[in-house]
Amino acid sequence: MKVSDHMSFDGVFTHAMVTELHKKLLNGRISKIHQPYQNELILTIRANGTNYPVLFSADPTYPRVQITKIPYVNPAVPTNFAMMMRKYLQGAIVTDIQQMANDRVVHFTITTRNELGDAEQLVLIIEIMARHSNVILVNQQSHKILDVIKHVGADQNRYRLLLPGATYIEPPQQDKLDPFVQNTAYVQLVKDFPNQEVLAKQLQQRYQGLGRDSSLQLAADLHQSGDAATHYQAFLDQFDQPTGTLITLPNHKTMFAAGNYAYFGQPTRQFDSLSALLDFYYQDAAQRERVQQQAGNLIRVVKNDLKKNRNKLKKLQQTLANTKQADELRLKGEILTTYLHEVKRGMTEIELPDYYHDNRPLKIQLSNQLSPSRNAQKYFSRYQKQKNAVIYVGEQIELTQAEIDYLDNIQTQIELAAPADIAEIREELTQQGYLKQHKTKKKQRSSRKVSQPQKFVASDGTEISVGKNNRQNDQLTLKTARKSDYWLHTQKIPGSHVIIHSDDPSEQTLTEAANLAAYFSKARDSATVPVDYVQVRRIRKPNGAKPGLVIYEGQKTLYVSPDAALVEKLTPNK
Incomplete structure (x- = not known):
């Protein structure tokens, strides 16, 4: 899914989200607290018999507050x-x-008990302000900051210190009107600015919390025929009873809204809640961001090794091209030997008939320091040297290409990984010698459970498994799958091992599994992807092969177009 350039989490969307959170979370008890990623806090709040994981994200690219169902990975040691x-x-x-x-600032008032057992009011504040986003815990009475997810010292901001122990100061106030507090400034604006886009800019400058998309939508509503006051009120009312709406724009990107944003297009899909909408909208982009954070050094190591090996391959191929003249050396040696009686010591070259090519004249360079037979011998020894070089360079090209294929596959796995998969990919790269071993991490590693391949269910109920890293792929294909199950993989393209747990899958199940193989591969964004399928009994792993590498024969090939909607449909309900 392509994310839009519109920043839809503006003040009116925040109003709608607060409406949703207020209904679901009020008087709920905080039962679990985690910080799975650098800029994200998750509080599990139990309210009305339900556990709600609430995400407070100060991510500079995707800051937000919402209930989330996207699984997350906790670090071994809490921050x-x-x-x-x-x-x-x-x-x-x-x-x-x-x-x-x-504004895009939300206060969660929290009642707790201090060490003496006395009731105490705290405020957990999320400021949703792009790269200045933050999550801050403040004592309501003293206004002292107890802790903050991103420390901001005097060197970064003289006006507002955001450090434990500092006094909390509200973000600087903009001189704007709250659109939800009754005012009629828009009436004059509509008269003064008949151009819709200019009106939108004026509304954005005058009213607090109107992002570009909200101001454009409001300007379009106010320009409709009829009473402007009615349109203004109707625009605001929808945020008190929000509808999570996904809209596909003309450029095929998507944007989210909390209601009717018909100015941009008709709803593509509507959700039960704004939180479900954001989970869907951000699942790829936010997960990518989380993976980037967790896999920063992995991405760098793999990139550098790929570059190094690709340069090495180029040089080897150049060397191979240079060694192609070996046969010509042998030929000259043989012709010299045949006509040795015509060669005189002291010659620097001789022209002799090439009996391999219709006796046409062939110029042969000679050393005037060597005897005729030594000159011939020199050509043979140069031939032998180059022939050996061709064998060596050929082997090196094969090894370097295998290395490139492996690293390319790892790079694809990192790109497609969920944060949970990164630890195993890191472990594999350490075992393979690409990363240095950290002695302190040995205990953590041994205690971690082996992650499981992702499960999907075909339309006819057949189970399909998808390996998300080499460890899972090897386990799935070589240990878990039965010999009669079917194995699928993109043809000559890095991707996941896919297993259909059936000895006789239907055409539809094969096509659905092929779609999963294409989706979880480097060719995810391609139009048509070749996917090989074969029974597991035809798969084998060569001795000494790198993790995830298998060879197979007797395969058939399907051509499919990766389809995110189909993948979602095949994902069993959690």
Whole structure:
């Protein structure tokens, strides 16, 4: 899914999200606290008999607050910030959720008990402000910051210190009107600015919390025939009863909204909640961001090794091209030997008939220091040297190409990985010698469970498994799958091993599994992808082969177009 350039999480969307969170979370108890990623806090809040994982994201690219169902991976050791949040918030009650003056700032008022057992009010604040986004815990009475997910010192911001112990200062106020507080500034604006785009800019400058897309939509509504006040109120009312709406734009990107944004296009899909909408909208982009954070050094190592090996391959191929003259050396040696009686010592060249090519004259360079027979011998020894070089260079090309294929495959796995898969890919690269071993991490590694391939269910109920890294791929294909099951893989393209757990899958199941193989491959964005399929009994792993590498024979090939909607349809309900 292509994400739009529109930043839809503006003040009115925040208003709608606060409406949703207020309904679901009020008076809920904080039961679990995790910081799975550098800029993200997840509080599990139990309210009305349901556990809601609430994401507070200060990610510079995708900041937001929402209930999330996207699984996350916790670090082996909790961060200091997570430990502080547990100290203050474990078991506390969420007594209020308020947005500040239609800005992208949300205050969660939390009632807890201090060490003496006295009730204490804390405020967990999320500021959704692009790269300045932050999550801050403040004592309501003293306004002192207890902790903050991103520390901001005086060298970064003189006006606002965001450090434990500092006094919390609200973000600087803009001189704008709250659109939800009754005012009629828009009436004059509509009269003064008949051009819709200019009106949108004026609305954005005058009113707090109107992003570009919201101001364009409101300008379009106010320009409709009829009473402007009615249109203005109708625009705002939808954020009190929001509908999670996904809209596909003319450039095929998508944007999200909390209601009717017909100015941009008709709804492509509607969701039960804004949180479900954001999970769907951000699942790829936000996961990519999380993977980038966790796999930074892996991506760098693999990139560098790929570059090094591709350069090596070029040089080897150049060397091979240079050694192609070996046969010509042998030929000259043989012709010299045949006509040795015509060669005189002291000659620097001789022209002799080439009996391999219709006796046409062939010029042969000679050394005037050597005897005729030594000259011939020199050609034979040069021939032998080059022939040996061809064999060696051929072997080196094969090894280097295998290395490139392996690293290319790893790079694809990192690109397609969920954060949970990164630890295993890191472990594999350490075992293969691409990363240095950290002695301190040995204990953590041994205690971690082997992750399982992703499960899918075909339309007819057949189970399909997809390996997401080499460890899973080897386990799935060589250990878990039965010999009669079917194995699928993109043809000559890095990707996942896919197993259909059936000895006689239907055509539809084969096509669906092929789609999964294409989707979980380097060719995800291609139009037509060749996918080989064969029974597991035809697969074998060569001795000494790198993780994830197998060879097979007797395969058939299907051509499919990767389809995200189909992948979602085949994903069993969690």
